[in-house]
Amino acid sequence: MFPETDAILERLNPAQRSAVTTVDGPVLVLAGPGSGKTRVITHRIAYLLSHCHVPAYAVLAVTFTNKAAREMLERVRVLVPSQSSQLTIGTFHAICARILRRDGSAIGISPTFTIADEDDQVAVVKRVLKDLDWDEKRNPPRAFLSRISAAKSILVGPREFSASADNFADEQTAIVYSRYQDALAAADLLDFDDLLMSTVRLFTENSSVLQKYRERYSHILVDEFQDTNVAQYAIVRLLGTGHNNPCVVGDEDQSVYSWRHADIRNILNFERDFPGTQVIVLEQNYRSTRTILQAARKMIAPNRQRKEKSLFTENEVGERIVVFEAYDENEEASYVASQIERLVAAQTCRLRDIAVMYRTNSQSRVFEKTFLRHRLPHKVVGMRFYERKEVRDVLAYLRLCYNPNDVTSLDRIVNVPPRQIGAKTLSDLHVWAARLGVSVSEAIQYLAAERETAVPCPIGTRARTALTEFARIIEIIRRASREMVVARLIDKVLEVTGYGDFLKDGTEEGQGRWDNVRELITVAEEFSHYEPEASLAAFLEDAALAADADEYDASTDAVTLITLHAAKGLEFDVVFITGLEEGICPHSRSIDDERQVEEERRLLYVGMTRARRRLFLTYAARRSQFGEAGARQPSRFFKDLSRDLVQGTARAIQGHGGDWAHQERRAVSAAFLPRADGWSSRFESAVDAAPAGDQTVVRFKTGDRVVHPRFGEGTVISVEQRGGDQEVTVAFRDQPIKRLLASLANLQIVS
DNA sequence: AAAGCGTTTATTTTT
């Protein structure tokens, strides 16, 4: 039908080509690492536009990060220059935010809502707890938030949550959840999960809005489908059943976000929910050497939660994988630095082709320190720019200006820089506003205008003067926001609030903070082509939804320091995966749960498959954490590295039976036996693998059948040490799940 | 209200 020279279809292998050209009916693409997945997606979009007469506005492409979205747009633009500007490409969160701004008013959402980040969420919960007079220490805000987030991700709202709460903890959460939601609504705030859940609600409660988007988007594409959660999948289903043309691309072996409630089952359900789905498997790897691919395949093979794939490559065999044991984290960093110097000196590669990867962000520090000493140019991805205090302060001014109801932002900056408004004043102000039934912003305005109110104002003269001055400043900024673009608005904020001078206190730290604010202005400049108000709105949205991986920039020649999570989707000639120790990878928080260990293994797999030519795996025998040094064992995952693919003298790849790895494996596998009773292994714990010499008496272990005088028979689903005692979580028949102390509960084990 | 001091506590991963 099309000529052989067709630019969009040439140089695609048969599987890729069929993934590009199968445009009628649902498609599920299972794409191994380095199999040309991005290529397939961009070419598919180009193919739709140029060959199928699909208008660009009818294409909706969902990516995992905003950066991926920008790149995808750029690549499509190269293929189909004229039509790409109307495409909708973005993350679920960004797309949902856009939909809600446009149509959210149908379900009572203000078009100028602001997006609450984690700090805001904590602040809101803290206020809720204060109102309830609950002790923050006993009820950690983050614990509530994690339960609330889990509920939202599976589309359980406060009412349903409350209705199904059948234990004390859930009942408490239900109360907090409901109040938290009210507080967000009062402040015109949506948290990340709300963006998704509210979109689903909008679509299900308002069929004309759903119809509108269904008709518009005839072709939906979703990348990284293995990392979608239930709410995201619901959106795909709601929109996709319209034209019945969704195309999703994923790889369950690269699923590393279950902690963010991603659900691999979405891949399985897709075929069920979209009958007639055509499944296309991309198995040829174009990225890595044969050695690296082979090692990665062996590494992922032990996972039980996966479909067997036959990945292959026609690339050269390449060099062996290097395994290095360092004495401690400093030596590990020095080793990596010297290897990089060697590689660059030998002109094997440039700095920008090299990445150093680690499990946790805190591991980056020692690399930064060492690279600085070696004068090795480097760039840390994920420095959490938008989480820095000074950046958030400036953003809070802008947010308050855009959304006067955003009380979280108001609380944040009402006294920054210090202007004589303390905790007491603020608290009185909240109470007064609530009594009057107005927002805190409005209450301040009443006060500044000396307006008569039904409830007398409890605030003293001094604080009153301070608040009036604050109101005046905000008003100046708000006026300015109608006249100048956001970058100039930030200048204005720094000037009228005195925040600029407040930061420049002469210290080195102050200088660093000031530099960050300047950097923020540089970012804001990108929004200068908008009209003033639109410029502010667009900048705030971008700032709220920006991801760490978004800042990754290959243009400067520097080594990339990056977490394994953030490295997903990237590739480098040379990859160092560091800190491969028990407790780090797999992480100590994952170690006693089989499923979580599988995810840690996938994380390592993702890291290994980022490498094109050379792969280094390192660990330290000793490592300091919290300033305390301690001995470390090499990661259990070294057991699954084929000896013939590696080189090095590290202990982890030497010796046989009786070494550390075997002991580790024996101890751990006892806790990992498959369960016959159907209880999710996710709740299993490896307490029975605790080191000997520990004085605790192990009485119960996961999986024990037990009987209780009142609750009857049950199964132990997890065990936690509590000093010399155990806290046992038991699922009883016909009872909600109970947590019991072994010494008090009179539990008997039944054989 | 703010600043200064000592104690504590946590670090998984992020849209």
Add this chain to the structure above:
DNA sequence: TAAACGCTTT
């Protein structure tokens, strides 16, 4: 380690 909290003093 270093941020964050809580207590005391100014």
